[in-house]
Amino acid sequence: MAKENFEAALGKLEELVRRMEAGDLTLEESLKAFEEGTRLARFCSRKLDEAERRVEILLKQGEDLVVKPLAGEDREDG
Amino acid sequence: MTRSAAAQFILVIPYFFWYCHDGATDMINEVLTVSALNSRIKDLLEASFELLWVEGEVSNLRRPASGHVYFTLKDDRSQIRSVVFRSPFASRAAFPNHRPVFDPEEGMQVICRARVGVYSPRGEYQLIVESMEPKGIGALQLAFEQLKNRLEKEGLFAAAGKKRIPFLPERIGIVTSSTGAVIQDILTITGRRFPSAHILVAAVRVQGGEAPAEIIQAIDRMNAVGDVDVMILARGGGSPEDLAPFNDEGVARAIYRSRVPVISAVGHETDFTIADFVADLRAPTPSAAAELAVPIRRELVANLEDLHHRMFHLYQRMTLRFRERLTAVCERLKDPKRRLTDLRLLADDRLERMHRALRRRIEERKQDRARLESRLGRVCPAVRIREQRSALDRTRATLIGRAGKALERGGERLNFLTAMLDSLSPLAVLSRGYSIARRRSDGRIIRRAGDVSAGADVHVRVAAGSFDTRVTRVCEE
Numbered sequence: 001m002a003k004e005n006f007e008a009a010l011g012k013l014e015e016l017v018r019r020m021e022a023g024d025l026t027l028e029e030s031l032k033a034f035e036e037g038t039r040l041a042r043f044c045s046r047k048l049d050e051a052e053r054r055v056e057i058l059l060k061q062g063e064d065l066v067v068k069p070l071a072g073e074d075r076e077d078g
Numbered sequence: 079m080t081r082s083a084a085a086q087f088i089l090v091i092p093y094f095f096w097y098c099h100d101g102a103t104d105m106i107n108e109v110l111t112v113s114a115l116n117s118r119i120k121d122l123l124e125a126s127f128e129l130l131w132v133e134g135e136v137s138n139l140r141r142p143a144s145g146h147v148y149f150t151l152k153d154d155r156s157q158i159r160s161v162v163f164r165s166p167f168a169s170r171a172a173f174p175n176h177r178p179v180f181d182p183e184e185g186m187q188v189i190c191r192a193r194v195g196v197y198s199p200r201g202e203y204q205l206i207v208e209s210m211e212p213k214g215i216g217a218l219q220l221a222f223e224q225l226k227n228r229l230e231k232e233g234l235f236a237a238a239g240k241k242r243i244p245f246l247p248e249r250i251g252i253v254t255s256s257t258g259a260v261i262q263d264i265l266t267i268t269g270r271r272f273p274s275a276h277i278l279v280a281a282v283r284v285q286g287g288e289a290p291a292e293i294i295q296a297i298d299r300m301n302a303v304g305d306v307d308v309m310i311l312a313r314g315g316g317s318p319e320d321l322a323p324f325n326d327e328g329v330a331r332a333i334y335r336s337r338v339p340v341i342s343a344v345g346h347e348t349d350f351t352i353a354d355f356v357a358d359l360r361a362p363t364p365s366a367a368a369e370l371a372v373p374i375r376r377e378l379v380a381n382l383e384d385l386h387h388r389m390f391h392l393y394q395r396m397t398l399r400f401r402e403r404l405t406a407v408c409e410r411l412k413d414p415k416r417r418l419t420d421l422r423l424l425a426d427d428r429l430e431r432m433h434r435a436l437r438r439r440i441e442e443r444k445q446d447r448a449r450l451e452s453r454l455g456r457v458c459p460a461v462r463i464r465e466q467r468s469a470l471d472r473t474r475a476t477l478i479g480r481a482g483k484a485l486e487r488g489g490e491r492l493n494f495l496t497a498m499l500d501s502l503s504p505l506a507v508l509s510r511g512y513s514i515a516r517r518r519s520d521g522r523i524i525r526r527a528g529d530v531s532a533g534a535d536v537h538v539r540v541a542a543g544s545f546d547t548r549v550t551r552v553c554e555e
Contacts, residue, residue: 007245010378013385020392027400034393041386047246048379053269055277057256058299065303070279 013040120196127194160205187213241339247307249276251300254312256281267368272375284313289323294332312343312364324351343367509541
């Protein structure tokens with residue numbers, strides 16, 4: 001599986017909650033849904049909290065393309 | 079090339095030449111060959127009409143395999159053969175400032191920048207067109223329409239080919255000028271909406287002759303090494319000429335082949351460029367592109383928290399529900415002794431009900447019997463015998479009465495009949511003096527004298543008694 005994607009994870013979480021709301025899950029299924037949902041929620045929230053803002057610039061140095069921090073970019077606080 | 083449409087040199091030989099043939103030979107300074115003449119004409123014409131602007135209507139348009147475009151430029155009175163050489167050197171040389179080359183179409187009114195060329199081998203002259211502009215409609219606009227139509231037919235704008243813009247890109251590529259408001263706007267807005275979004279800027283010139291090549295390169299590089307999830311191709315507002323790089327075919331194709339989804343945001347909301355049509359998503363402005371590229375983190379967090387919350391509650395509710403079910407089931411799971419008691423009670427109850435039912439049945443039967451008895455009493459044979467007997471008695475009395483009467487009547491009748499009988503009786507006749515004589519031998523009544531013979535014994539009956547006698551004589555009549 002490719003790297004997990006926020007949107008897919010959020011979609012799965014929504015689907016799980018919807019199924020739980022429909023109320024036709026067995027106890028095992030609902031336990032599994034809860035565990036999976038907790039994992040997805042944690043994953044999504046980690047994605048949201050992840051990393052500082054980074055602004056870079058794509059430059060060509062000689063024959064190579066390099067990525068460098070953009071000069072003059074002010075850090076912004078949400 | 080059609081003969082009729084071609085402007086040609088025709089050698090006009092003066093009429094007098096033939097008449098003055100002999101005496102006027104020295105009037106002619108020199109005798110030229112055709113080649114020499116055409117060569118001189120070529121020099122003369124090409125020098126005189128080096129570069130000029132000609133206006134006319136395109137007709138007899140032809141595009142042979144050579145790639146050159148041949149047509150006749152005409153007005154209402156005259157026409158001239160024309161050609162556009164599609165040589166890369168010619169076109170680059172002719173359009174150093176990247177003027178768009180539009181394709182002439184049949185019947186189109188155009189203004190050509192051209193020189194006159196002479197094709198000596200055929201003695202023909204024509205316009206060598208270096209550039210042309212459609213009359214009325216701007217060349218830029220027409221080139222735009224033509225490129226748009228062509229790319230559309232090719233399928234570069236097809237909705238099916240549009241890539242989905244990712245919901246939450248981890249890294250956003252921005253292809254735009256490193257200076258100016260556009261990049262600042264995009265950085266500000268993405269930063270505000272999603273503070274942790276990574277941004278990779280590819281700085282390019284967004285106007286002028288070098289711009290298309292730089293933009294193409296930037297798009298390709300973003301694909302090759304950028305590791306971006308979405309790309310914004312942006313430029314602020316400007317004149318139509320300023321936006322020209324975004325109407326460049328090469329830029330359009332670079333957007334089309336990009337694996338990374340491209341959001342275009344060129345100029346103002348009302349400006350539509352070819353790039354906008356090819357892009358996977360068109361944003362009206364660079365700021366809007368930034369909004370389309372990243373969601374608002376705060377909202378996502380709230381949504382996620384809500385989902386998590388709901389899920390937790392659902393789970394709690396569900397476990398509670400299962401627990402309740404379990405309790406309910408446990409309650410129903412009873413001690414067999416209790417079941418026995420229950421059964422006993424049930425049996426008692428049933429027995430009691432059975433007794434009651436039995437008693438009721440007996441009572442009912444008793445009533446039935448009484449009813450039947452009374453009915454039977456009414457139909458008892460003794461009664462009937464009594465009844466019949468009395469009927470018999472009555473009948474008998476009647477009978478006796480009637481018999482008496484009949485007897486009485488019979489007596490009367492007997493008397494009557496006796497009287498009648500008396501009157502009819504032979505005895506009565508006898509009493510009147512008659513007698514009955516019978517043969518003694520056989521008792522037969524003697525009706526004729528011949529019935530007896532003398533000496534026969536005869537019995538004679540008279541009214542009172544009888545006597546025997548003997549025949550003495552027979553007197554027959």
